[in-house]
Amino acid sequence: MIKLSRRKFIRLLGATGTVSALGTLGVTLGGCSGKPGAGPRVVVVGGGFGGATCAKYLRRFNPSIQVTLVERNASFVTCPFSNTVLGGLQDMDSIQHSYDALRMQHGVKVLQDQVTAIDPAGNRVTLQGGGELEYDRLVVSPGIDFRWDSIEGLDESTSDTIPHAWKAGPQTITLRSQLETMADGGVVIIAPPDNPFRCPPGPYERASLIVNYLKTYKPRSKLLILDAKDKFSKQGLFMQAWEQLYPGMIEWVKGSDGGKIYRVDAANRTLHPEIGDPVTADVINFIPPQQAGAIVHAAGLVNADGWCPVDQRTFASTLQPNIHVIGDASIAGKMPKSGFAANSQAKVCAAAIVSELGGTAMPDPSYVNTCYSLVAPDYGISVAAVYRLQDGKIVKVEGSGGVSPMDVPAEYRRDEARYARGWYQSITQDAFG
Ligand SMILES: Cc1cc2nc3c(=O)[nH]c(=O)nc-3n(C[C@H](O)[C@H](O)[C@H](O)COP(=O)(O)OP(=O)(O)OC[C@H]3O[C@@H](n4cnc5c(N)ncnc54)[C@H](O)[C@@H]3O)c2cc1C
Structure with a gap:
């Protein structure tokens, strides 16, 4: 077994974006093939970190699946690094991402529209622009509302x-x-x-x-x-x-x-x-x-606290059939509500759906998160962890990650600021590229 120091571990995460579920699941499921777009229909609601990643990886794991992503905005503006815009270090363009690659390179049908209702019994969603979409599986990643x-x-x-x-x-x-x-x-x-x-x-x-x-x-x-x-x-x-x-x-x-x-x-x-x-x-x-984004409330997907309980192995709702909830809206054990967590959950969820629709066994998932923070342009700190499933709940793997040490030289903080920027490049490429 190779031992990694915490510093090497976070540098690896910063450079590669994710070592989570995909490392295991991609190998197992990457071989799925089929006629493009002739298979089961999966609708994904919300094109943020969770939804965009899930739509892309559903297609990568099994290109026969017809994936429709419904997102109300024409492009996505990330909250990660939006604090640098507030601090005058970057402009809005630098945190804005289009859905062109999902459409053109990954075969995802992207609809700019708003889902106004989910009908769990009828397996369909209603669009604000008119009409409905039927699904075999629905993935909901609407983020938060206030x-x-x-x-x-x-x-x-x-x-x-x-x-x-x-x-x-x-x-x-x-x-x-x-x-x-x-x-x-x-x-x-x-x-x-x-x-x-x-x-x-x-x-x-x-x-x-x-x-x-x-x-x-x-x-x-x-x-x-x-x-x-x-x-x-x-x-x-x-x-x-x-x-x-x-x-x-x-x-x-x-x-x-x-x-x-x-x-x-x-x-x-x-x-x-x-x-x-x-x-x-x-x-x-x-x-x-x-609380969880507005759309899940009327659909009966939330508990009394306003968040969505899920089977933490597959992200299938425990309240409604054929619906998965990922990202901030879901209750994901010990994982924080972050873009990296949503991205990691999205891959596990895509693998679970592909396994279920294909009648194959779902491999054991692992999940990952790192949250970098910039305290100044050249001063970064982080908290990182790998997670696994234990008794149906997502828990931290003992000894994985941790927080940046106190009292280190300026060079250490400078390196972490650099990893933070590397992390941003790789996660946005992974979700939207
Ligand atoms: C200031 C700030 C800094 C952050 N920094 C970091 C960071 O450094 N690292 C990190 O990992 N995380 C960070 N986060 C957290 C991260 O932004 C969220 O955890 C992440 O965006 C959650 O992904 P999601 O898919 O659940 O939701 P989102 O990414 O918010 O995506 C939800 C999408 O769903 C769409 N939507 C919602 N309802 C509907 C509907 N009915 N129909 C159609 N579309 C709909 C929305 O328009 C939105 O595009 C930060 C957050 C903030 C506020």
Whole structure:
């Protein structure tokens, strides 16, 4: 058995994008063949990290399957690296991906439309543009939606004034332009939600890259994190970096010390915490509590908490037949809600569907995730893990991955920043290329 140091392990993940299920399953299933597009029909709802990957790998594992991907937008804007846009390091074009390769190279039929209803009994979905699609299997990867009713004063319209920017696109542009127009000496608030939510380290990477921008262009400004939680992902690493790179510019207030917000007054850019006085800021990035994307709710695919229970071996819904749910919307054991996790789950799900439709045994899956965060352009940190199935639940493989070490030389952080960029190139190529 070859032993890998953590550093080598994350470098490998950064360079190759994924070593997950595909390593095993691709070999087993790659030999499937058949007449292109004459076999069973699989409809995939949502062309993000989960849906795009699943559509592509269904076709790679068995080219006879007819795969239709329904996505409401013409192209996909990634949340990963959207924080670099907020920090003025990259532009929107650099995080935008088309579906041309899925259409032209992989034989996926891509429909730009919105699924408005799922009929599990009739095995069909309804499209906003008119008409229906019938399926033999349905894969749903709609990402997240927000629980607007969970905070007083918050609704969809308030995100024009206090953007969430937790779905990349117009919201990213709104928040960036607010930061650009803010005067030097201004106060920015980021208010992250309680768990579970998409991308656990995301708010803290965002704080870092916004302050990296402020430090250069508006150095008298401050950023306040009013957190609903008492601890957060990679906390020790982030806080050490903030002290080194941005002394005195970022203040984090934990939930039980007054970070938890119960009311939002968007018009006056004021947040009301459960403990202490209301806080007003020049720019507020309020990230609302979350649940599975809207489409799964009416279809009876969610539990009481608003997320989708699945068989964690195949991602088949435990509530409705012939439907699989992957990505952020699913309950995937110990895996975080991340793009890499969605990509890894998508391959396992594609393999499970191909096995099931072909009447073959599904190999044992493995799953992988790495979340890189940039604290500055040349300062990266990460958390990585490999997962396996144990008693029907996805669990971490003991000793796999881990978080970046504390107190390492600048060169180590520079390398991790480089792996982060390599990871982005390879995962977007894997999903959309
Ligand atoms: C700021 C930020 C930074 C992040 N950074 C990272 C990172 O560095 N690494 C990482 O791994 N993850 C990161 N993530 C998390 C990552 O973006 C998500 O976990 C990932 O996108 C989930 O994939 P998904 O397929 O479940 O959903 P998505 O990628 O959101 O895709 C869902 C798609 O479904 C479409 N859709 C929804 N409903 C319908 C419908 N009814 N009809 C048609 N289309 C529909 C949507 O338009 C969307 O395109 C970050 C997230 C944020 C917010």
